[in-house]
Amino acid sequence: MNGVTTIATKELRDALRSRWLFAFAVTFAAVALLLSRVQADAGDVSAQGFNRTTAGLINLCLLLVPMLSLILGASAIAGERERGTMATLLAQPISPAELLVGKYVGLTVAVWGAIAMGFGSAGLLVALFAPLTDVEHYLLFVVLSAALASATLSIGMLVSVLADSRVKALGGAMLLWFVLVLLYDLGAIGLALALSSSGRTLLAVSLANPVESVRLLAVMSLERDLDVLGPLGAYLTERVGTGTSTLLLVGGVVIWTVAPLAVAVRRFGRQDA
Amino acid sequence: MLVHAQDVRKRYGKVTVLDGANLAIEAGRVTAVIGANGAGKSTLIKCVVGLVAFDGKVTIDGVNVARRGKEARRRIGYVPQTPAFHGDLSVRETALFYARLKQAPRAAATALVEAAGLEEHAAKPVGALSGGMRQRLALGVALLGEPSVLILDEPAAGLDTHARLELRRLVAAQREAGLAILLSTHCLEDVPYVADDALVLDQGKTVYAGPAAGLASTGLDGSRLFLRLNGHSPEALDLLRGNPLAHDVQHSGEWVVVNCAARNKAQVVEALVAAGVSILDFRVEEAPVDAAVERLQSLQRGLS
Numbered sequence: 119m120n121g122v123t124t125i126a127t128k129e130l131r132d133a134l135r136s137r138w139l140f141a142f143a144v145t146f147a148a149v150a151l152l153l154s155r156v157q158a159d160a161g162d163v164s165a166q167g168f169n170r171t172t173a174g175l176i177n178l179c180l181l182l183v184p185m186l187s188l189i190l191g192a193s194a195i196a197g198e199r200e201r202g203t204m205a206t207l208l209a210q211p212i213s214p215a216e217l218l219v220g221k222y223v224g225l226t227v228a229v230w231g232a233i234a235m236g237f238g239s240a241g242l243l244v245a246l247f248a249p250l251t252d253v254e255h256y257l258l259f260v261v262l263s264a265a266l267a268s269a270t271l272s273i274g275m276l277v278s279v280l281a282d283s284r285v286k287a288l289g290g291a292m293l294l295w296f297v298l299v300l301l302y303d304l305g306a307i308g309l310a311l312a313l314s315s316s317g318r319t320l321l322a323v324s325l326a327n328p329v330e331s332v333r334l335l336a337v338m339s340l341e342r343d344l345d346v347l348g349p350l351g352a353y354l355t356e357r358v359g360t361g362t363s364t365l366l367l368v369g370g371v372v373i374w375t376v377a378p379l380a381v382a383v384r385r386f387g388r389q390d391a
Numbered sequence: 392m393l394v395h396a397q398d399v400r401k402r403y404g405k406v407t408v409l410d411g412a413n414l415a416i417e418a419g420r421v422t423a424v425i426g427a428n429g430a431g432k433s434t435l436i437k438c439v440v441g442l443v444a445f446d447g448k449v450t451i452d453g454v455n456v457a458r459r460g461k462e463a464r465r466r467i468g469y470v471p472q473t474p475a476f477h478g479d480l481s482v483r484e485t486a487l488f489y490a491r492l493k494q495a496p497r498a499a500a501t502a503l504v505e506a507a508g509l510e511e512h513a514a515k516p517v518g519a520l521s522g523g524m525r526q527r528l529a530l531g532v533a534l535l536g537e538p539s540v541l542i543l544d545e546p547a548a549g550l551d552t553h554a555r556l557e558l559r560r561l562v563a564a565q566r567e568a569g570l571a572i573l574l575s576t577h578c579l580e581d582v583p584y585v586a587d588d589a590l591v592l593d594q595g596k597t598v599y600a601g602p603a604a605g606l607a608s609t610g611l612d613g614s615r616l617f618l619r620l621n622g623h624s625p626e627a628l629d630l631l632r633g634n635p636l637a638h639d640v641q642h643s644g645e646w647v648v649v650n651c652a653a654r655n656k657a658q659v660v661e662a663l664v665a666a667g668v669s670i671l672d673f674r675v676e677e678a679p680v681d682a683a684v685e686r687l688q689s690l691q692r693g694l695s
Contacts, residue, residue, distance in 0.1 A: 202475030
């Protein structure tokens with residue numbers, strides 16, 4: 119078992135022992151149940167059960183997945199420093215890069231597991247009230263949530279490497295969550311619209327935020343007509359094309375996954391333990 | 392040469408905390424790094440382990456620590472000043488985790504728990520262990536994977552007399568086993584018992600590098616004995632003044648104050664008792680390291 123696997127296994131076990139992931143899965147299942155009950159009460163069970171539940175879960179997922187991932191990522195390195203265990207770990211035959219990547223892999227698998235459990239139990243609950251249609255959209259959104267978790271965990275790890283205390287790392291993570299999830303629509307996209315309402319500008323702004331990219335991918339997977347996205351929808355459909363748009367947005371999420379982690383590895387390797 | 396450090400320098404911003412330290416430790420030898428708080432002992436150790444970036448060169452069994460840190464650390468067992476483990480892992484889980492990191496067999500982890508005398512506590516979270524138990528676990532973890540170099544940062548800090556004697560035995564056993572050992576201490580008394588060589592640091596600069604016995608000859612590892620004798624006992628004072636192992640004998644109130652090398656204090660007291668002097672009470676003060684370093688510097692100034 120090499121260093122990355124050993125660290126990843128420990129990280130995964132720690133995550134399973136923590137209450138965060140369990141709380142995440144339970145919250146998901148509870149909200150999914152609530153959503154399907156509301157739909158059932160409204161007499162809207164028959165047609166698009168999974169599709170509607172998926173749509174309902176999008177906003178919850180875009181709020182919760184980045185929050186969970188940023189916090190876990192931000193605690194990863196700063197927490198070891200605060201406990202004093204970093205020096206003990208780095209005194210072992212393991213490189214700083216292996217330690218960081220091992221932690222990232224372990225946390226990623228843990229969050230993927232929580233997403234799978236949350237969506238899995240939610241899916242089971244929804245299946246009690248709705249026919250098994252549109253399951254593929256539901257599964258696609260599970261994958262998108264996992265991709266969003268990977269990207270925001272990577273950003274969280276970078277915050278953790280850069281911060282000199284756990285409190286600062288967590289503060290930075292929460293600030294980033296606020297900016298990426300809550301402020302972005304109002305701030306960056308509003309500013310872009312004020313400066314230039316061209317679809318190109320809006321696409322660039324969306325690519326600059328993995329949460330926004332995943333939101334667009336989710337909408338694109340659910341809606342055949344992208345009018346709901348306004349000028350950006352029109353630009354994606356008419357100028358870029360749906361296939362290219364999907365590739366661009368997926369590429370954006372991949373870059374947001376790889377780049378912060380790469381920077382974190384580089385910076386971490388140069389820091390004193 | 393298992394440990395070789397050449398002109399090691401470390402700065403934090405504008406502050407130089409280590410200014411050109413050199414080390415050379417062969418298999419089966421022990422080097423003690425001595426100095427007061429802030430002298431640069433821990434920094435030198437961190438440089439040797441590769442925990443901090445530094446200028447200069449450190450090799451472990453010929454492997455450059457700065458360039459091939461992982462490979463170099465495979466040869467090192469390191470016990471930090473304050474051993475810190477993941478408090479929620481049990482003793483057994485901790486041993487297994489570090490055995491996996493060091494690619495040591497599972498059986499080695501079990502043996503570690505036994506050797507550290509922690510079998511009864513194997514299922515306990517490390518966070519629930521006492522400081523002494525944690526220290527023993529840290530030593531066990533350091534020896535996992537059969538390292539050729541053992542590095543102990545202030546191993547005697549906070550230990551009671553019994554634990555310090557146990558530590559001396561452990562260091563001696565590992566030296567016998569052929570390990571090169573580097574340890575830091577601010578306790579001069581231990582040095583002649585545990586180390587072959589000594590490196591004395593003061594504010595990052597090397598003020599002595601050579602045999603540990605050489606330190607004893609400068610009287611740096613001195614002890615001060617306070618003896619309360621039965622009456623003024625002028626015979627006892629004469630005896631002490633005539634003893635070549637004792638020096639600076641003074642009378643202060645009801646106490647007789649005698650200075651001697653740390654390793655000779657028992658013989659000084661023994662000589663008095665053998666001569667029929669009854670000792671009502673006594674206490675020992677070890678020379679503080681900063682005073683010893685100051686004395687060493689003044690000795691060097693006198694020589695130059």
